[in-house]
Amino acid sequence: MPTTHAAAVRDLVTARLDEVLDDLALLVALETPSHRRDLLQAALPRIEAYLVQRLGEPERRVQHDGGEHGDVLDLVWAGSGIEGEVVSLAHYDTVWPEGTLADWPLRRDGDVLTGPGVLDMKVGIVQTVWALLALRELGAPHPDLRLVLTADEEIGSRAGRPHLEAAARDALATLITEPSAEGAVKTRRKGMVFADLTVHGVESHAGLDPDAGASAVHELARLVPAVVALADRERQTTVNVGTISGGTGRNVVAGRATCAVDIRIQDPAEEDRVVAALEALRPTDERCRLEVAIDRNRPPMNPGEHTDRLLGLARAAGADLGVEVDDVAVGGASDGNFVAGLGLPVLDGLGGIGAGPHARHEHVLVSGIPRQTALLAGLVEQLGR
Template sequence: MTELVERMQAALPSMLRDLETLVTHESPSADLAAVAASAELVGRLGTERLGTAPEYVVIDGRTHLRWRLGDGPSRVLVVGHHDTVWPVGSLATHPFAIEDGVLRGPGCFDMKTGLVMAFHAVAALPSAAGVTVLVTGDEELGSPSSRALIEEEAAGCVAALVLEASAEGALKLERKGVSTYEVRIAGRASHAGLEPELGVNASIEAAHQILAVSRLGDASVGTSVTPTALTSGTTRNTVPAEGSFMVDARARTVAEQLRVDAAMHSLQPVLAGASLEIVGGPNRPPLERKMSEELYRRASSLADSLGLAPLREISVGGASDGNFTAGVGTPTLDGLGAVGGGAHADDEHVVVAEIAPRTALLTALIADLLDTP
């Protein structure tokens, strides 16, 4: 199988040209026109590599791409996204460059290198029949328009392979589920100097609730519940009649996610005359370790056969579209994309020497899964 690594090494110049093409076309998630233009570019590039044009799926103005290869049912779903967090104009301060074996540019690590790897890996298969490549355009926003599409394509597949960047080369076997909430507080206004006792202070009620919410986390099982943005009141001399705060909750298991959700919706006001409204709930289910372990063992064996360094694994708090594929019961392996670092940061970069071997591993893993009865 080492021949496959050599083939990908020979294809590296082509991969780098493709990567320059993608990175130098900016695609911030919030800019619908930029995302649409990026989708056209990704579609042309994918068509060149895969030999067939994608379906363009536009939902709520956002453009996603889908290649269903072969005539039979899909068995392996390859997932990526072409949107980034970088605003248009970022190339002026963070230009595409390759120096001393390190590639830089907005979105190169998260996750345009992963897209190039996916196209070249699938193109290298003896037959790509049974593979679906799905490239979404709103992952950095939490996949509001593409979630149903991702879940639909994942359902029934033997595996979903997510081309998000790796964490310093480690594959991601666990991602925490994400829940988001807004706690809205209604009190009663009064003059803070003349009649403070007639008011119901929304700021004080918020303080009680923030402390209660902060106690819902359980570090022993990896559950975090974090109050974040807070607003309350209108003027210095008015008892606040309204307030609200946001909550970010992360959990490794579905059971923990549901426990926190029930507790959030059971919050009760402390001050007489105050009332609460709890808005929100689970946004992404957890990618639990049990959904990744067998795929990781398979990938590790293939890496050994390819003569690659032993694979490493990691658990992370951040979410991806792999949370959705695992949430519908599809075995999922995440972090198969670029090796590097600095996602969303000024030092975003990719280690060029890792691109070819990791693409060879992806090709071997897809082929192995397609051969599984």
């Protein structure tokens, strides 16, 4: 006997797939780069209008000021007599700059639907809408659904974090509609530490008076190997020096040089180790001065006491769909890391099936949308029991 209405949700979404894809096209057509508050603020009312059109006016609505970033929209739709609240957490910002749609509009080629932000993660928003819509139309009892939309996930969630954490504290569970891993959910993600190293040197003429200068570029070049050496493969800690810049000309001893460092950790203890090591770095040339700016951006997401239960519910919904639901560990981070860091129940990777997030081949598989929507609906339904 089925334990959820997942199969019926899948069938409903399949029958109305053209409507679902129209919804997705509407969201993809809104350019929402993370660093453009003006574009994010222009898009948010249109996103909300779409949500209200499909689901009706929410029972509760709060719009949080995002400061220099886009605002956070927090909406709650009442359930059907089941106590409690499930949070669906998504972001409406993308990595794609304004103008990307001009030469890369949403296109479909058979099962492949490609476009900027289609997978990461506007399809996740659409799937949340249709999961709730389908549960309603099928008369399936379910708890309140709280949709939290953040606007700076791609750049660290500094504005979104306090609001998503507050929502998660009151929830039966938080479900993250970030892209799936070929249909698998994500139960483990790495944490992130960002570091910016800036060396201040002494400028001089490289030919006429080289000894009068202290090269910031040379000093940074000496420091980079020490930074890279912080990696520990056995503990799954990786280090990437992503950018280096400095100097003003070939014939000038550089007065300034910088590098941006990305460190990923799985073991929470590694965060303190790498931060302490970064703070202990010193220039070898006493005429140079080093500044280290550190952002402990996201804690790692590791399986907790709630993980087995949520994974079991996902697998039960998958069984009703005739599919096996696997779980995976990934190196990327999401807003789910913050929820996991609080020890709260969270399941990630419930969004679209596809590939290429942040790349020009970003796409979602159309055939996977009914499955993933049904999986999400099955989880929401069970969490109310």
